[in-house]
Amino acid sequence: MYDLSRSAPSEAATGVFNAQLGDYIRLDESDLLCVLRGREHAARYFSTFIVNELEGRTPSAWCLRRNDPNPLAKRACQIAFEAITFELLRDINGIISHRTSDPLYAMSDAEAMQTREGVPEDSTPTMRTCEICRAEFSSAVLVAKEDFWRKLPLWFGVDVPKWG
Template sequence: MDDFSTNRYAGNTMKQEPSHSGPFVNKHPDLWFEDGNIVIMAGDFFFNVHQGVLCRHSVPLTEAIDALKGDDKYARFLEGNIVLELDDNPKDLSPFLMALYDGVSHVKHNSQDFEIVSSILRLATKYAVEHVRNDILRGMSAIWPRNLSAWEFREADATDTTGVYKPRSIYPHPILVINLAKETGANELLPSAFYDLSRCAASEIATGYLPQGSSDRSQMHVLSDECLLNALRGREHASRFLSTFVVNELEGREPSQNCTHKNDTDPFRKRICQATFEATTFEILRDVNGVVFHRSSDPLFAIMDADLMQTRTDSTRLNLLHRACEACRLEFTASVDAAREEMWHKLPLWFGITDLQSWP
């Protein structure tokens, strides 16, 4: 006997029974509504939901339901309701259906909820539920932003009170984000995700990401060959940009025309600003491997830090012996801001992201 009745008017409907004695209906605990009028089957899970909710939000699901009703001869029923079988993973389908009913305001866009975010975005894209897709992308854009100022807020949130940067404790790994963005066409997430990844060692980028606590190598998340090459090329571009900045803006930097010490008769005091920038160069190179702030290969931060060293008084880093005068410091700050904006604008080009409508 079939698991499902093929007679719309059959008096006996399928009952839940233990798996050892017959068919087993694995009803989803939160998405089996007693007043539901359509059963969705995904894998070995069953969801008794409402056709009106599905059809209100999704044209593809509406078409699938209409096609199912038009083929009554082969339709299957469970507890009197027609069954729509989908090829989705029930772990993906469950949060997606919950989003249709409850929205996504409860979803957090951190590392703990990333599987839920991924599931909703995949199926919202597949079933063309634009408002849910847009809500999810709006939340993700706070972590993978389009503009530099939002990136700075994101980085500050990942830095603890001692100045140690710990993004992996709160943000999902960028390889996960890159793969999800490519799968769902969310290309606006790619530049910042690729830049985040480029700060890892090249060997880590090539090896891939294994979720914490997992020893099963089959769970390894890797980039496609194209994305891997783009990530490594972009990493080289970013590193070269930092080197160029150090050479052009720090090494042998001339004092401002308005330098306070420009006309000083004391040779030592006359060179205070130049000596300050030379010391800054040394500090930047000294921390190129993240000795102080645990940020290896992070040109955006290194360029900003070159400016912050001129005013920093905390104990998170060795303080400069001397400070540049206000005129020289302000000119250098302007150079830093311009360089960082230029770098941010170049991220899509560096990482081979050519199908963005606009950036930033």
């Protein structure tokens, strides 16, 4: 059901065309409502993650750049968190343009943005924090993803013995 919830709601409602039958295979109404309800819970969880873990996030108390004499370098970790927040919010708005929504992937991507290669060595990457700030944020991402995973059956109205 989580996989279905990552598609556009109209796609989940329309179903999948089966060429052999010449018709669409659709979820029954109660399953479709569970998919849509679960999707809403997942989206709400993700927006709360952005607010709690990224929006206005300050660098670690042990940030390696905290005492840098260069004012821009001193704010590099703060700027990186702001840039990551912007990228995630921009991607969320992609739902309107029929891109899929996957909060688990997006949380992982927020963490991965801090370590992507391809940035010239002599520049300060806009989405790269120092190692200490990255490690603290990585811990927050891990906790959020585990919590998200544990809640999936409840959100989608599915009983899964020994889940998570």
